[in-house]
Amino acid sequence: MNNWILKSKVPKVFFNKFPEMNAVTLQLLFNRDIKTQKEIDEFLGPDYDKDLHNPKLLKDMGKAIKRVKTAIIKKKKITVYGDYDADGICSATILMDALKAVGAEPGIYIPDRNKEGYGLNFESVRFLSKQKTDLIMTVDCGVSDYKEVELANSLGMDVIIIDHHTIPPKLPKAVAIINPRRKGDCYPFKELSAAGVVFKFVKALFDANGINNEREKWFLDLVAISTITDRMILLGENRTLVKYGLVVLTKTKRKGLKALLKLIGKDSAKVKKSERRKFDIFGLNARDLGFMIGPRLNAAGRMEHANTSFELLNSSDENEIGRILNKLDAINKDRQNLCDKIFKEVCAKIGDDPKDKIIIDGSPDWSVGIVGLIAGKLAEKYRRPALIFHQGEINSDGSARTIKSFNIVEALRRVGDLLDECGGHAMAAGFHIKNENIAVFKKRIIEIANSEIKNKDLMPEIDIDMELNIESQILSWWDLYEITEDFRPFGPSNEEPTFLLRECVVKDLRVVGKNGAGHLKTIIDCGGKEFNCIGFGLGEWYDKIKVGDKIDIVFNLILNEWNGRRNLEFKIIDLKNSII
Numbered sequence: 219m220n221n222w223i224l225k226s227k228v229p230k231v232f233f234n235k236f237p238e239m240n241a242v243t244l245q246l247l248f249n250r251d252i253k254t255q256k257e258i259d260e261f262l263g264p265d266y267d268k269d270l271h272n273p274k275l276l277k278d279m280g281k282a283i284k285r286v287k288t289a290i291i292k293k294k295k296i297t298v299y300g301d302y303d304a305d306g307i308c309s310a311t312i313l314m315d316a317l318k319a320v321g322a323e324p325g326i327y328i329p330d331r332n333k334e335g336y337g338l339n340f341e342s343v344r345f346l347s348k349q350k351t352d353l354i355m356t357v358d359c360g361v362s363d364y365k366e367v368e369l370a371n372s373l374g375m376d377v378i379i380i381d382h383h384t385i386p387p388k389l390p391k392a393v394a395i396i397n398p399r400r401k402g403d404c405y406p407f408k409e410l411s412a413a414g415v416v417f418k419f420v421k422a423l424f425d426a427n428g429i430n431n432e433r434e435k436w437f438l439d440l441v442a443i444s445t446i447t448d449r450m451i452l453l454g455e456n457r458t459l460v461k462y463g464l465v466v467l468t469k470t471k472r473k474g475l476k477a478l479l480k481l482i483g484k485d486s487a488k489v490k491k492s493e494r495r496k497f498d499i500f501g502l503n504a505r506d507l508g509f510m511i512g513p514r515l516n517a518a519g520r521m522e523h524a525n526t527s528f529e530l531l532n533s534s535d536e537n538e539i540g541r542i543l544n545k546l547d548a549i550n551k552d553r554q555n556l557c558d559k560i561f562k563e564v565c566a567k568i569g570d571d572p573k574d575k576i577i578i579d580g581s582p583d584w585s586v587g588i589v590g591l592i593a594g595k596l597a598e599k600y601r602r603p604a605l606i607f608h609q610g611e612i613n614s615d616g617s618a619r620t621i622k623s624f625n626i627v628e629a630l631r632r633v634g635d636l637l638d639e640c641g642g643h644a645m646a647a648g649f650h651i652k653n654e655n656i657a658v659f660k661k662r663i664i665e666i667a668n669s670e671i672k673n674k675d676l677m678p679e680i681d682i683d684m685e686l687n688i689e690s691q692i693l694s695w696w697d698l699y700e701i702t703e704d705f706r707p708f709g710p711s712n713e714e715p716t717f718l719l720r721e722c723v724v725k726d727l728r729v730v731g732k733n734g735a736g737h738l739k740t741i742i743d744c745g746g747k748e749f750n751c752i753g754f755g756l757g758e759w760y761d762k763i764k765v766g767d768k769i770d771i772v773f774n775l776i777l778n779e780w781n782g783r784r785n786l787e788f789k790i791i792d793l794k795n796s797i798i
Contacts, residue, residue, distance in 0.1 A: 220792050221674075222772060224682045224718060225249045242693060242701050245684045246715055250453065262704055264458035266435075271455060273418035273425075277403040278394035282378050282419065283426050285353065285393050290322045294352035297325040299338065301358035301412070302519030304447040304512050304527070308440035309357035309380070309413040311531045315437070316420040320427045325349070328524045332586050335615055336641075336648050338366035347373040353393075356380065358412030361397055362641035364390045380419055382412045383641055384627050407455040413444030414459060438463040439470045440531070446504050447512030449645075452709035460707050464502060474530035477539045481547070482510045504707035517550040520587030557588055561595050564606070572600055575676065576667035578660050580607035580614055590617030590646070597621060601676045603629075603667060607651075613638070614656060618647045623675040624667065633662045680792050682772055685718040688745030695747070695786050699775050719744050720770045721796045727765055729757045738790065742771070750778070753790035768796035 300310030337359040360379035367390035398405040442463025518526035589606040596604035597619040607616025620626035630640040640649040726741040738753035773788040
């Protein structure tokens with residue numbers, strides 16, 4: 219049984235502050251902590267020229283620009299060192315193109331996830347030294363690599379770190395560390411993706427070299443992809459970047475991205491103008507980036523090597539692009555099958571009722587590239603943190619995913635004496651550990667979780683934006699739909715608006731999906747108007763309710779377009795029998 223959390227009603231003072239706005243919009247804004255006129259204007263009408271902050275506010279920005287200029291003037295070798303996920307690949311591509319635009323001839327290095335692990339490593343640093351690198355620029359990694367940066371310095375190389383991960387207790391001795399999360403950093407928005415931070419660096423670099431902002435805007439397609447795939451919040455500056463990034467993506471000059479859009483059926487030529495919606499440019503929306511583009515870009519780094527995805531973003535050879543896309547599609551399918559297999563294997567071991575408030579498991583057979591995905595699925599299924607690792611002969615590498623009430627990177631740092639390395643965000647982190655320390659590590663992290671996670675934290679919750687009262691509803695259903703559209707793109711901290719309706723009458727009932735089971739298809743009557751409804755994964759309710767019953771539903775309002783007809787429907791998230 220899910221715990222329904224209905225958001226508190228907007229206080230009267232908030233209504234009085236914005237009398238020109240309707241009650242539903244104000245409630246949705248208030249729920250997202252958008253409470254000032256400036257925040258409302260930025261959210262409902264993102265503006266590229268007004269809403270992006272000055273990149274010079276980022277700490278060390280001036281130092282980084284100066285060091286890059288020196289390297290270019292002296293014709294020294296710059297190597298961009300990127301992470302192997304979609305954010306890192308997009309970040310590296312943006313920085314490579316920008317450096318070329320200002321006269322550099324940079325090299326690229328992306329580590330092998332399975333062989334080298336995350337971030338800088340001693341072997342790669344020594345390799346770059348032998349390649350005569352003068353300046354290493356890390357993107358989406360580096361902020362936790364104190365010893366590796368120390369080695370680079372000892373070999374005569376400088377390091378600039380452009381990152382967005384949580385700041386460790388001890389910062390590397392780099393020439394510059396650009397990260398809005400740094401203590402004392404004046405940049406007002408802290409939730410940029412790595413590509414977002416790189417974009418800010420590029421803007422400052424172009425400004426310093428007299429390059430106008432029309433050129434920088436062509437990087438926004440990659441910024442949007444990284445922001446969505448890395449699950450950054452879709453408020454503030456990120457919302458503006460994604461809005462314009464979706465527009466740029468439909469016009470992208472990158473042949474690889476064009477081919478990828480065509481593959482997923484989202485090339486602009488196929489979508490009628492009448493079907494385009496707000497933040498749904500040419501039929502392309504944030505969900506497409508997160509569930510269709512991102513997984514394909516991530517697949518290479520998880521299963522083989524991220525260089526394949528990097529090549530897709532940077533190739534201009536259409537035959538080569540076709541080969542890469544076919545390869546990425548095949549790799550992604552293999553990844554899906556392997557994830558399903560391992561997930562079922564772990565669930566079989568855990569059972570329905572885990573003993574502890576945290577899940578920890580590992581195996582030599584589980585690939586480093588997919589342990590994070592498994593951890594995420596387990597955390598969602600069991601409503602508790604999950605740490606899953608690949609166990610090597612001497613060391614193990616793992617990923618962690620968690621629930622809102624338990625900061626996983628802080629928990630890992632509390633047992634940092636047992637770890638060789640850890641880093642990440644409050645909700646997701648990675649770690650490296652010697653096998654001899656695993657038993658003690660498990661014991662201590664379980665003790666922390668069991669003592670600090672409350673039983674109520676383990677209950678699945680569904681947040682509800684507001685309850686609708688049909689009898690007193692002033693807005694029409696179409697007005698309500700248009701309001702929800704104004705809140706696109708949906709994502710972290712701005713999830714698709716959810717509504718509660720009580721005492722809806724069931725008019726029709728059936729189950730659809732594979733083998734005739736899985737999804738609940740129904741028609742309900744609410745206030746004299748009937749709506750088609752779909753409840754994905756709610757097929758079990760078919761045996762619990764019948765035609766004529768009254769039910770309470772939590773739902774999203776969705777648009778169904780077919781053969782030129784447009785109808786509003788409900789996507790049911792959860793339901794209960796009405797208590798009368």
